[in-house]
Amino acid sequence: MADKDIVSKETIRRLAVDLATYLLELPIDPHSLEVLPTEHQRVEDRRADLVVKLRDRTGEPFILHIEIQNSNDDAMPIRMLRYMTDILLAHPGLPLQQYLIYIGPEPLTMPDGIEGPGFRYRYGLRDMRSVDCRYLLEKDTPDALVLAILCDFGDREPQVVVNHIYTRLKALLGDDLKRFREYIAMLHILSDNRDLQAEIEEADKMLTQVDLERMPFYEAIMERGVRQGMERGMERGMERGMERGMERGREEGEAALLIRLLNRRFGPLEPEIERKIREASLETLALWGDRVLDAQTPEEVFS
Template sequence: MQKDIALKDVFEEIPHRLSKILTPAPIKELLPTNFPSTELRVDFLARLEDESILHIEFQSFNDINMPFRMLRYYLAILERYPTSPIKQLLVYVGNRKLRMKSRLRLRNLSFSYEILDIRQIDCRVLLESPDPMDRLLACLCKVEDEAYLIEKLIKTMEGMNEEERKDYLLKALTLTELRPNLRIKLTEEVRHMPIVVRPEDIRLPKRKLRKDILYRLGLEEGKQIGKLEFAQNMVITLVESKLGYVPEGLEERVREIKDRDFLHALIKKLISSEKVLEVLKKELNL
């Protein structure tokens, strides 16, 4: 099963400060994550200093079959390291409420593992880390001040060369695909930075790329769009990201609006409200 966001393609290893939060003992060595005989591949595997084996799996959506998947991973790891105690942790990074179970009980089998919702971690703990990767993963944690988080990310990029900044920005935008509101604000803050981002740079399936806010707002190929059009696009994209579709007549109605202040006020209401349709009905008479 393919994840919407493949964290293992973003990070080769868990950043320093996050590793201290997730691991019960210091990491002694990283281990191979693929199991050719079973065609399985785990997200993260390491031997800890207490000689136990730690397996961490990142999950971006609720999967009712997760206990069976974790059991398959456990058996593959046990076969390779039969004398080592095995600890398993599922780190949920999705945007919806965590609904997965941490145990599997069958007639002749009882199996369990730990689950952590990454939003239980205060993002400030990672933002103060000297490791730029820690700061990136802060995007997925509990965020009370999005402006401060974005400021930290931008400040992190200041000492990088152009290619490093581009790579860092793409990773941030990949992660915040899981946090639509934060992604919109980050995109607005960085869209004037002298970084050329092309559609092929964005790690999303083609079916999602067409809807992606970065693609839709014209950052690709360094394209510049007017502030009015940007605000109009922001409203349409924000509604689509929250509802999963664009209500009939919305785009035409938004394109008719030439008052940027009104559009910015509408954007703030849409970001803060879960009742999107009620806001549209009140503000746009839809």
């Protein structure tokens, strides 16, 4: 995106629905979301400010306001209170739900509200340090994968987690370039809140290097696979041969991607390991790819 400060409505829509569904677990109708025209509707460095109109599952409308904070701020309750008054003045008559999502490296010390003489103000508070990223990674959907960038990586190397998110997004959305770009844009936005710009940049480079559909060797693999399939098809039936040729082409492409990931994680692989990868099925390659995230040695990937 040319300007990260101003985010497209579609990106805001996806972020709001995903945060409400996966992290806040709100019972919403995701198709009812309406991005509200407010000057606060932007994503800035180190802070996301989302204000949208939704309906719950009973059809009742409400406004959802989400703040993402990556450091403790003693003034946060006052800021949230200010947002509340601004939003309610701009949209009278609608109930408001506010949530603060904390993603900082230090223990959370911010309160979930403020009290004074004659008043008590509260908002929802979610500490992402308590959310293991595997909770979202194992869902293996594009939306959950993107939000995993906000969670606690534990003892996992940040670059390994980011690379895993990228490669799974590519596998899930590779045929839909428009949606793939939208999710990558969301990753870029959310990574600013986690100071993961360097890891994202490295993953971008990796993805460029292994963008198989645009690389000559991938085209050669596909061509060879189709040709072999056609030759077999002359004997066993053209349709079956073509399908097997295309499948083999995909297998070789996925194998090349896994080999590159393992080389980046563990260094040059033994020839026997490369041979094992290149002979594996698509299902086996996907299983090994998931194991790269937590493996400490190449052997653990294949155990």
